[in-house]
Amino acid sequence: MNKTVTVFLGPQHPGAPGNVSFKVVLDGEQVIDIDLIPGFLHRGFEKMMEYRRWDMDLVMSARICVEDPDHVELTYTHAVEQIFGIEPPEKAKYIRVIVAEFSRIASHLLWLMHFAGPIAARYAVGWAIAAREEVLKWFDYITGHRIYHHYIFPGGVRWNIPSDFKEKTLKVLKTIEPLVKDIEVGFFKHPVFQKRAMGLGRLKPTEAIRLGATGPTLRGSGICHDLRKTLGYDAYTELEFKIPRGEYGDAYDRAMIRINEIYESMNIIRQALEKMPMDGPYRWRLPMVMPEGEGIGRVESARGEFVAHIINYRGNQIGRRSLAPYRIKFRGPTMPLLTTILKYIVKNEDITIADLPVLIGSFDPCPPDIDR
Amino acid sequence: MVLKQLGLALKYLFRRPYTRMFPIKEEEYVTGRTRARHILYMDRCTGCTACQMACPADAIKMYYIEGDYPKNRRKIFPGIDYSRCTYCGLCVEACPVSALVMTSYTMQHLITDDKKTTLYTPEMLAKPPRGKHLVTLEKKTWTPPPAPLPKKR
Numbered sequence: 001m002n003k004t005v006t007v008f009l010g011p012q013h014p015g016a017p018g019n020v021s022f023k024v025v026l027d028g029e030q031v032i033d034i035d036l037i038p039g040f041l042h043r044g045f046e047k048m049m050e051y052r053r054w055d056m057d058l059v060m061s062a063r064i065c066v067e068d069p070d071h072v073e074l075t076y077t078h079a080v081e082q083i084f085g086i087e088p089p090e091k092a093k094y095i096r097v098i099v100a101e102f103s104r105i106a107s108h109l110l111w112l113m114h115f116a117g118p119i120a121a122r123y124a125v126g127w128a129i130a131a132r133e134e135v136l137k138w139f140d141y142i143t144g145h146r147i148y149h150h151y152i153f154p155g156g157v158r159w160n161i162p163s164d165f166k167e168k169t170l171k172v173l174k175t176i177e178p179l180v181k182d183i184e185v186g187f188f189k190h191p192v193f194q195k196r197a198m199g200l201g202r203l204k205p206t207e208a209i210r211l212g213a214t215g216p217t218l219r220g221s222g223i224c225h226d227l228r229k230t231l232g233y234d235a236y237t238e239l240e241f242k243i244p245r246g247e248y249g250d251a252y253d254r255a256m257i258r259i260n261e262i263y264e265s266m267n268i269i270r271q272a273l274e275k276m277p278m279d280g281p282y283r284w285r286l287p288m289v290m291p292e293g294e295g296i297g298r299v300e301s302a303r304g305e306f307v308a309h310i311i312n313y314r315g316n317q318i319g320r321r322s323l324a325p326y327r328i329k330f331r332g333p334t335m336p337l338l339t340t341i342l343k344y345i346v347k348n349e350d351i352t353i354a355d356l357p358v359l360i361g362s363f364d365p366c367p368p369d370i371d372r
Numbered sequence: 373m374v375l376k377q378l379g380l381a382l383k384y385l386f387r388r389p390y391t392r393m394f395p396i397k398e399e400e401y402v403t404g405r406t407r408a409r410h411i412l413y414m415d416r417c418t419g420c421t422a423c424q425m426a427c428p429a430d431a432i433k434m435y436y437i438e439g440d441y442p443k444n445r446r447k448i449f450p451g452i453d454y455s456r457c458t459y460c461g462l463c464v465e466a467c468p469v470s471a472l473v474m475t476s477y478t479m480q481h482l483i484t485d486d487k488k489t490t491l492y493t494p495e496m497l498a499k500p501p502r503g504k505h506l507v508t509l510e511k512k513t514w515t516p517p518p519a520p521l522p523k524k525r
Contacts, residue, residue, distance in 0.1 A: 056428035059460040123384070130390040137401060144405035144508065150460050159405070186380045 003027055009356070011040045017114060017360050018367035020338065024353070031351045036338045041371040049328045054080055054154065054290045057328065061308070062148045064330055065369045067110050070103035071301035072330070072369075073152040075308040078233065078297030080154040083290055083312055092156035092283060093235040094276035098169065099142070099151055100234075100299075101265040101272075105176070106135045107302035108258045111364045115255065116187055118357035119196065124187035131179040138172045156283030166273050173266050184259050197252035201345045201359045204249060211344055212336035215304025216257045217363055221249035227300035239271045251362035258364065261302075289323060303364050304333025332369030395480070402476040405508050407459045409477040410452060412497035414441065416471035419448040426466035431456035435494050443469075449494035454482055461509050470511035477501035 010021040019041040025033040045064055049057040061076040062069035074096060081088065088096070109132040116124035136146040142161065143149035151158050162168070187193060203213070208221040218225055226243045228236045244260035246253025290312050297308040313326040342360065345351065351359060392398050402408075414437075424432045434448040441447055450463070450472065464472050484490060 052428055053426075055462060056426065059428045059458060059462065123381070126390070127384075133390070137403075140401065140406055141403045142405070144403075144407040144461070145459065148458070148460075162404075182380055182384075186377050190377055191374060 004032060007353075008037075017365045020365070020367040020370065022356075022360075024356070026353060029352045029354070031346050031353060031356065034342055034346045034356075036342070036370075038335075038367070038370045041368050043372070045372050046328050046330065049325065051324055053288065053323045054325060055288075057325065058153060059148075059150055061330075062150060063368070064372055065301070065303075065306075065332065065366050066147070067366055068103050068107040068302040069148050070100050070152055071299050071306055072308075073150070074100055074234075075297035075299045075301075075306045075330075076310075077152050077154045078299065079295035079308040079310045080290065080297075082295030082297070083293040083310060084154065084286055085291075085293075086155065086284060086286070088156045088234075089281045089284065090235075091277050091280045094272045095157045095161060095282065096152050097235045097239070097272045098269050098276075099149070099157070101268050102135055102138060104265050104302045105262050106132050106139075108262050108364075109135070109180075111258060111302075111361075112183065112187075115358075115361035115364075118361065119193065121187055121190070121193065124183055127179050127183050127186070131176040131183075134172050134175050138169065141168060153283065155286045156281070158283065160282045169269065169273060173269060177266060180259070180262050188256060188259055194252065196355075196358055197255060197362065198250060199248070200251040200355055201349065201351070201362060202248060202250045203341065203345065207344060208249065208341075211340040213304070213341055214333045214336075215300065215302070216254055216261065217304065217337055217341065219243065220246035220254035220257050222246055227298055227305060231298060233299065235272060235275075236268075238275060239268055241268050241271075251358055254362040254364075290325065301333065303337075303366055303369075305331070306333065306369075307331035330369070330372060332366070332372070334363075334365045334367065334369050337363040338365050338370070400478055400480050402478060402506075404476075404506060406476040406478060407461050407474045407509050409454075409475050409482065409501055409505075410464075410492075410497055411473050411475060411500055411507070412450065412494055413471045413473075414449060414494060414498045415443070416469045417441075417444055417449050418469055418471075419444040419446045420468065421448070421450075422466040422468060423450050423463035423472055426462045428460065428462065429456045429458050431458075432463060437494055450497070451491065451493045452497060453491050455487060455490040464509050464511070467511065473507050474509035475501060475505040476508045477503060477505035 005026045007024045007026055008021055009024050011019045021037040023035040023037055024031055045060050049060050058073060058076055061072050064072045109128045112128040113125045139149055140146050143151035203221050205221045205223050208218050208223065222245055224243050224245050229243060241264050244257045244264060246257055292312055292314060295310045299306050309329045310325050311327045345359065394400055421434055424434055431453045432450045435451045437447055437449050461474055464474055
């Protein structure tokens with residue numbers, strides 16, 4: 001008689017990381033195999049973008065990753081600017097850095113909610129959401145919306161910053177910093193969490209590279225790779241910051257990297273506020289018709305490397321498609337995390353069903369960027 | 373040891389809850405830039421359909437309205453289906469005569485149990501919202517400086 005049981009985890013399960021499902025093969029409480037079942041959130045954005053103008057596509061692109069929309073806007077913007085052959089104004093570069101780093105902070109705080117909730121650390125969820133609320137209010141103040149901002153735009157940023165921008169931004173940082181410190185002490189340094197996460201889901205550096213990990217998962221394995229340093233896009237070359245990295249490559253290291261990245265993001269924002277020119281243009285007005293060409297945008301998002309590849313070839317396209325790009329392709333960081341890497345860890349380590357929320361949560365998966 | 377964590381728990385035990393009591397005690401949080409319900413100035417609209425073409429969600433359709441509109445010979449005006457609108461503001465940017473503006477009158481007031489009421493005809497958009505609101509996005513908010521000549525790649 002076969003002893004194994006197949007269980008479906010998600011997409012309605014509260015412990016599932018969003019709109020994805022997992023097919024888990026169990027022997028008792030031991031997880032033997034795990035398979036990702038994507039497709040619950042497929043909206044066909046890449047195809048829809050082929051029928052819309054480049055400025056309308058930006059509004060679509062933000063919806064590819066709900067938690068961290070500004071980095072998707074940024075990667076799309078870089079690709080479009082490459083096709084137009086322009087550089088954004090100096091002031092816009094700094095504003096982009098500040099908005100992108102706030103987006104990273106908001107994303108990491110939302111991850112904390114998804115991560116601490118299934119481990120039953122409800123207090124950390126409340127503190128994280130309170131801190132995130134301050135960031136969302138800041139987004140409303142600067143961009144006009146809380147979740148999808150549509151603020152980073154090809155040619156710069158969409159609107160100028162308000163006159164009290166510096167004071168307001170510093171005030172938000174001052175409000176969230178003690179909350180993040182409390183989360184670090186109350187949750188990450190808590191012995192119960194340490195016992196659950198330390199030594200779980202170890203990923204060697206060589207395997208992390210081979211299996212396609214990017215972002216905090218790759219850095220958690222000890223590899224110091226960050227596109228903000230490597231490519232130095234926008235104003236990141238002018239700013240000094242450290243790249244947090246782990247030692248053991250386990251779930252605890254991956255989690256600690258995110259909390260350290262929040263501190264680094266705050267440091268980057270403070271530096272950018274000091275160095276940002278307050279005068280000068282914030283946006284170039286671009287023509288409605290995009291020239292023919294090819295552009296690739298690569299940014300370091302909260303989860304890893306986000307890539308947008310746009311080919312604009314008008315050829316004999318007619319009607320609405322004549323103003324739209326020929327093809328757009330996005331690469332999200334989540335797919336390898338939940339397929340190859342998760343399977344590798346489950347196959348090579350003793351994982352129980354109770355470990356799964358900690359293990360999956362430590363990757364910070366974003367199901368919308370799998371399905372697009 | 374969990375003494376530090378216990379200390380933190382005590383600290384938060386005597387704090388006020390962060391929750392905002394909306395809509396019982398507090399109003400919704402809006403800023404000077406919150407993008408929400410539009411206002412249409414029918415006397416300015418030329419019926420050029422630029423807003424319709426700029427809408428990524430296909431929420432805008434043009435409606436024929438009888439009346440005396442010297443600037444709008446075809447007498448067509450935009451109507452917005454708020455069940456589709458994403459409040460991106462591209463229609464306001466596209467409007468060459470500043471006939472469409474956005475206000476801070478948020479979606480909280482547009483909540484309905486009848487889907488037919490989400491369609492706002494031009495006449496409905498022309499009336500300013502009844503409640504407190506600011507005009508948050510109009511043509512002059514975003515107008516960027518002249519475009520530079522793109523560098524050759």
